[in-house]
Amino acid sequence: MSTVNVQIELNELLAGGNAQLQLSVPQLVEKVLMRQEGNLTATGAVSVSTGKYTGRSPKDKFIVNETSITDKIDWGSVNQPISEAVFNNLYTKVLEYLKEKEEIFVFKGFAGADHKYRLPIQVVNEFAWHNLFAHQLFIRPSAEELKTHEAAFTIVSAPTFKADPILDGTNSETFIIVSFEKRIVLIGGTEYAGEMKKSIFSIMNYLLPEQGILSMHCSANVGEEGDVALFFGLSGTGKTTLSADPNRKLIGDDEHGWSDHGVFNIEGGCYAKCVDLSREKEPQIFDAITFGSVLENVVLDENTRVPDYKNTSLTENTRAAYPISAIDNIVLPSVAGHPNTIIFLTADAFGVLPPISRLTKEQAMYHFLSGFTSKLAGTERGITSPQATFSTCFGSPFLPLNASRYAEMLGEKIDAHNAKVFLVNTGWTGGEYGVGRRMNLSHTRAMVQAALNGELDNVETVKDEIFGLEIPLHVPGVPDEVLMPERTWADKEAYRAKALDLAGQFKQNFTKFAAVSEETVKLGGPLQG
The missing domain is CATH 3.40.449.10 (Phosphoenolpyruvate Carboxykinase, domain 1)
Structure with missing residues (x-):
């Protein structure tokens, strides 16, 4: 035909x-x-079930x-x-x-x-x-x-x-x-x-x-001075939470292009996860679900039609679709300048990656291609301990072209616009999941804010001997001892063993990128493992 x-x-x-x-x-x-x-909810949204496929x-x-x-x-x-x-x-x-x-x-x-x-x-x-x-x-x-x-x-x-x-x-x-x-x-x-x-x-x-435009699976916002930030991260890393900033305007929450003119949103709306949604935790999303919004697989109270966001009997993947204009603090049209700061978010359940580190261009390309985070015990059948998961460019299911194409474009744009890149671990510290504890959200917010404000540009750093990452020794509002992951572990040998194991998994995963330059592999990846 x-x-x-x-x-x-x-x-x-x-x-x-x-x-x-x-x-x-x-x-x-x-x-x-x-x-x-579907049915009408108490706030005027449409509530539907997607049946067999959620x-x-x-x-x-x-x-x-x-x-x-x-x-x-x-x-x-x-x-x-x-x-x-x-x-x-x-x-x-x-x-x-x-x-x-x-x-x-x-x-x-x-x-x-x-x-x-x-x-x-x-x-x-x-x-x-x-x-x-x-x-x-x-x-x-x-x-x-x-x-x-x-x-x-x-x-x-x-x-x-x-x-x-x-x-x-x-x-x-x-x-x-x-x-x-x-x-x-x-x-x-x-x-x-x-x-x-x-x-x-x-x-x-x-x-x-x-x-010649880099397409990206990320959220983006812009500060009062016009400084643009990108947030890359897989589910559970805090992308939505950390990009929603009362002092910065949202460009978009999920899909963007980076052209010779700057960043633009690909969409006109948001498709937010709803599990455990509350006004206290995520007021912008909660208040956006009004008339004309669509709730997928969210259970309603039979009489009041009030959504029960804690109820996951249909699926954990409950969703809300609404226009970006339903959020107050936004840029319209959803276009801004070139990114000043790029944040890669990971939830390391092994507890060995630093809470924040500065990346070189090669490291940025390496970690962009890796797209690392962790699956936790109990999230899927058969998973009894944390497992590394890698999603190329933080969006592997949606990349028709070879991944190296996107990574090379990212490297070129970092060079052209002198963008700073940071890896932020929102996962565990003091031990792996089940032993250590989740990173303090207020500390993470302080680190992200310091990165966006340029407060880490000239701060003293130390190189992680296993991952090769530059770790700042001081971040405003964060205790110094939190910044070095090894210091938070009681058992230093256990830390080293776990760190070497994760570094080895990074290297093994990266063997699939045959088209990537040797320089990126050599300068961007772990030093050991």
């Missing part, structure tokens, strides 16, 4: 009488309730192996190839399936807050609440922009269409397929809305580097 035929089929679907185009938030909320897709399905995600991109994609377990024939067959089936629905819903918008680099997108949904999600997560067009909007990529999502793996060539009933040539994302068999968000992010991770 040619690209032209794909577009013809899509146009036929959208011209049908069942297509509801660019409905407003109130209209979509009405549709959700009328169609019994998270992404990475084994069901594919990229169509097309001539123009086959030599560019980093094929493997993350970027699984699928044939054009399989895609064409499923695409026709899904569109025929949607034509028979009483209603389908269409949203037109953008990915990318910088007008020079933004991607016009279109989202076609079987569910009204999925369209509401798209309306809140992506960038909404003005009335004038809508008049000339032409989608460069279209998501077609049919959650109740289930593939037959034998007939359709998929791994299961679920499929998330990206065709870069036909500019289509085809989703079926899953109600989890996050697949739409991350599919567009994956597409931007392919398109932006082709324009």
Whole structure:
């Protein structure tokens, strides 16, 4: 099937009488309730259940192996190839399936807050609440922009269409397929809305580097003087908590591009985790969940419709989707200058990484590629002690290109803009998980603040003999003894053994980056282990 035929089929679907185009938030909320897709919460948000799938399905995600991109994609377990024939067959089936629905819903918008680099997108949904999600997560067009909007990529999502793996060539009933040539994302068999968000992010991770723009899985904020900070970190490292600063304005909480002009948010909304959410701990997120927001898999009180954020009976991965404009302390449009400071966050459950250390460019590239944090005992079946986990560039599931491409771009931008890079450990000190204790949050905040304020630029440091990291000897508001991890351990030999073990795991993980320069490996990684 040619690209032209794909577009013809899509146009036929959208011209049908069942297509509801660019409905407003109130209209979509009405549709959700009328169609019994969800319930209204006490604050006016829409509460929905995603059924069987409460998270992404990475084994069901594919990229169509097309001539123009086959030599560019980093094929493997993350970027699984699928044939054009399989895609064409499923695409026709899904569109025929949607034509028979009483209603389908269409949203037109953008990915990318910088007008020079933004991607016009279109989202076609079987569910009204999925369209509401798209309306809140992506960038909404003005009335004038809508008049000339032409989608460069279209998501077609049919959650109740289930593939037959034998007939359709998929791994299961679920499929998330990206065709870069036909500019289509085809989703079926899953109600989890996050697949739409991350599919567009994956597409931007392919398109932006082709324009010389570094795409990043990070949060970003800006100070009163215009100084920009980036926060990279996997789940549980404190990325959301530490980037939410009353003295700094939020640029975005998850996905950004770094161009020759500066940083821009890729999204128009936030997709925040809700487990144990409270106004006391995270007031900005708590208060943002109002009319038009979407709550996924959050249990409500049957009578009051008040969300019970502590209840994880449906999943630990409870989520809230809301527009970034629901937060007061933000930058609009979500664009700022070049980063002055970059923070890599890790939750080291082994208790051996320093709470803060300054990184050279090579170390920044090494730790960016490593993307280290820890899984804790009890978080997954079979995990009885802390385990190292590595997610390349802090976002390995969403990188279509070879990881070295992103790391090299980061190194170039650090050099070009003299950005300072710090590794901050929000994990354990005084021993590993179960023996030591979690880093004091007030100490971590003080360290991050000192890094952002330039107070660590000229402070005396000492080099960690195992990891080679430069550790500041003094940080305002933090006891000196906290800064050196070995000093916090009662058993020094146990510390050394655990540190060497983790350093060895870093080195073993890094053997997969064959395309990375020897200089990065030599100067960026642990000295021992």
